[in-house]
Amino acid sequence: MRPLSYTRASTVDEAIATVGGDSRSAFLAGGTTEIDLIRLGVTRPDVLVDINSLPLKEIESTPDAGLRIGALARMTDVARSADVVRRFPVISQALLLGASEQLRNMASMGGNLCQRTRCPYFRDGVSPCNKREPGTGCSAVDGLNRGHAVLGTSDDCIAAHPSDVGVALVALDAVVHTLGPSGARSIPIDDFYLLPGSSPEVEHPLERGELIVAIEVPPTPLAERSLYLKFRDRQSYEFALVSVAAAVDVRDGRVADVRLALGGVGTKPWRARRAEAALTGGPATREAFAEAAAAELEPAIAHKDNAFKIPMARRAMVRALDQVVNGDAR
Incomplete structure (x- = not known):
């Protein structure tokens, strides 16, 4: 002990x-x-x-119609907030799908963003793992890797990031506000998550003692029609094999604006910028959705057990986009 x-x-x-x-x-x-x-x-x-x-539990609208969430706000409180449900349903849905009720009642928003991978080699404490013990190797590369990432990987790490709400927040260009020994910082959430590269043990650009104090979501009108789809081995509490956060603004049959991010397939919550670029200005059709999804997954690298994630992610993206555009996104 x-x-x-x-x-x-x-x-x-x-x-x-x-x-x-x-x-x-x-x-x-x-x-x-x-x-x-x-x-x-x-x-x-x-x-x-x-x-x-600490007084970091607020959930409130900002003067410009954005959203500010204190780092210590509990997941349940954010998910059930009427303002979040109405204006940012993708955030609420990601939180509700992210954990059991008991965990949501305890888990904080800041903690959720910083949670560590569920890679079993990282968590067993003994297997070679560059994320846990730099320089020892990545056991998952040639081991059991069904749940591991296909995007953003490196020779040193293929662990998937586990956060659900992180995916929704990346799609909406959230900003992480911190205070630390060097003062206050505002970090775009896509920059808050670092790719593993050759130093997978460094997951965030935070200095020692730097504390997340709030998460700010900018005003995003298209988020009112947004959703979070999650595909997993069972419908009870489980981490994503593939998930999609999607919001689309369609005008005269064409995509005026779109936000897409993927979970379960990346070493960080994965902003689908290739797909967004392919969709913007084009027709809002299933054929266009499928082409954009294929473009996003083109750089994916599969390992022996997780190749199924690539076609699964393509289909999930098409389903999410089609549901937002033609179905009930709520």
Whole structure:
């Protein structure tokens, strides 16, 4: 049994100073991921700094009709917010599909964005894993990799990112606001997630002690007709094999604007920019959707167990787009 100290921060500055000044410490919010990783021996902090009493739980509209979500807002509260359900249904749906009710009641929005991969080689604590222990290798490349990524991979890591709401937020160009020892920062969420490259252990551009304080979603009128589709092995609590966040604005039969992101297939929540470019200005037809989906998946790299994800992702994108345009996106 390892000794573990616990302290509760009463202010944001205190939390930042404590974690920023001690490399053995870590923030503790809902704990739905961090506690698991400590029990598994994957992470080994000596001090947990509880931040749950900090005033970071707001869910409110911004003056320009955007949305600001405090980092400590619970997933359930955000998913059930009437404003979120009405104006950003893709966020609500992603949250409701992302975890069981019990976990959603505990898990914080900031913690969800920072959750670690569910790759079994990362979590078993002993297999070679560059994300857990840099330089040891990636066991998944030649191992069991059915649930792993096909986009954004490298020779050093093919682990899929697990967040559902991260996919919706990437589609909507959300911004992550932080405070740290060097002051305040605003990080576009697509830049908040780093590709593994040769350093998969570095997942976010955060310095030690830097704390997520809020997530801001800019005003996005087309988000009122948006959806989140998730395909998984079972309908109860399970991580995505493939998921799609989609929002489309169609005028006179043509795509005026579109937002697309994929989950379950990327090493980060994957903004489908190739597909967006192919669709914008073109006809809102299933044929066009299929061509755009094929363009997005063209760079995908499959491994022995996960090749099925490529055609599955193409079909999921077409289904999501068709449902937004021709069906009930809510």
